[in-house]
Structures are given as C-alpha cells and as structure tokens.
Amino acid sequence: MRALIHVIDDDPDIRDSIGCLLSSIDLDFVCYANANAFLDAPNTGQPGCILMDLRMPDMSGLELQRLCATRPQHKPVIFLTGHADVDASVCAMQQGAIEFLTKPVNDELLLQKVREAVALNREQQVEANRHASIIARIVLLSPRERDVLNGIFDGCSNKRIAQRLGISPKTVELHRANVMRKMHADSLASLVRMCMEVRDAFDFDAGDRLDEQAKAS
Incomplete structure (x- = not known):
C-alpha cells in the first residue's frame, strides 16, 4: 500500500x-x-x-x-x-x-x-496486525481452553493445571492440543512468545476486554 x-x-x-x-x-x-x-x-x-x-x-x-x-x-x-x-x-x-x-x-x-x-x-x-491476529485467536478459545492457556503461560505442568482446574491431566492434554491448534502454534515456545506479545491483554478473567480489543482491531 x-x-x-x-x-x-x-x-x-x-x-x-x-x-x-x-x-x-x-x-x-x-x-x-x-x-x-x-x-x-x-x-x-x-x-x-x-x-x-x-x-x-x-x-x-x-x-x-x-x-x-x-x-x-x-x-x-x-x-x-x-x-x-x-x-x-x-x-x-x-x-x-x-x-x-x-x-x-x-x-x-x-x-x-x-x-x-x-x-x-x-x-x-x-x-499491530500481528497482535490483533493473536488476540483474535485467544478470543476464539473456550473458557476452559483459556484457563489451560493461562496455566501454560504460568509455566505449569499438565498435572499442576489439572489440580488447579479440578480436571484430569488427560482432559488438560486435550484442551492443550486444541489451544495449540487454534493459536496456530507449532511449539510451546512459539505459543508462549505469542502470549508475551499481547501480555497486556493476557487476562482471561477479562474476556470482555479481549473481545473489545479484537473488535477494535
């Protein structure tokens, strides 16, 4: 352009x-x-x-x-x-x-x-376009997938995430696979890097704010 x-x-x-x-x-x-x-x-x-x-x-x-x-x-x-x-x-x-x-x-x-x-x-x-794309992907995650992503970002193991959320490690693995697919992440490191790029919006208790940022983009 x-x-x-x-x-x-x-x-x-x-x-x-x-x-x-x-x-x-x-x-x-x-x-x-x-x-x-x-x-x-x-x-x-x-x-x-x-x-x-x-x-x-x-x-x-x-x-x-x-x-x-x-x-x-x-x-x-x-x-x-x-x-x-x-x-x-x-x-x-x-x-x-x-x-x-x-x-x-x-x-x-x-x-x-x-x-x-x-x-x-x-x-x-x-x-800015890259950040908007990452935020839009986060918005598409289900609430439970956001919880799992939050745990991944905090450096928790599947077992620790399962304990935190009161679900089984196997269920965490399924959600984790969905998160990787929806976020277009080819590795854990790339997933964390994406989250770091939008860390100011990385608050899964504030889904409305993420939705607003995605619409504004």
Missing part, C-alpha cells in the same frame, strides 16, 4: 513547498490548514507520517500530537517550526515525536526523515 504523508500547517506557502518536495519523490500527500481539518478527515489506514507545525492558531502542535496518540493506527510525527524552542522540543520528543526540525529545513534532511518515518510506520502496522 502506498504511503500517505499528512502536512498540517497554517501557512499556505509552507504547505505548497512541502507538497512540491514530496511530489518530487512520488509520495502521496494531503495538506490541512489547521488541526481540526486533520482531525475531521477520515483515516484511510495507509502507512505514512504527519508533518506538523508547532504553532497553529486553533490548536498547538503539541496538543494535536497528544490527541493523535489516542487515535487508532496513529502515525509517527515530525515537527516543523519557525521558532527554536528547547522546552517544546523536549516535550514533543517525550510524547513520541521522531524529529523536531526548524524552518527553513534542508530538503534532503526532511525527505530522509519522512522516509524513516514511513518505514517505521510500516513496521508498526505489521506488528
């Missing part, structure tokens, strides 16, 4: 200049005159990044950055500013910006940072 660069700046000359620069290397882009215009635009899900001004009339770049971080499939942010501001730069980087550049910015430097941001976002999307 082609990348899409989002340019947010209240200065039309800056928007035109950046647009021409991005066009020179055949990058798709869309420009916004303010933060609200960007927030109102539909999210296409394309990989890309956001080039945004620090100082804008309706909402500052830092405020917009904080809002963007709460949205699904948020993009890497590159700040462009005509005013060097150490405090703002530190705040932007702490909030996850990948670069803070002062206008006028060198064209080659900006293009390099855009390429890096797009590559990063592609990696982020691959990881």
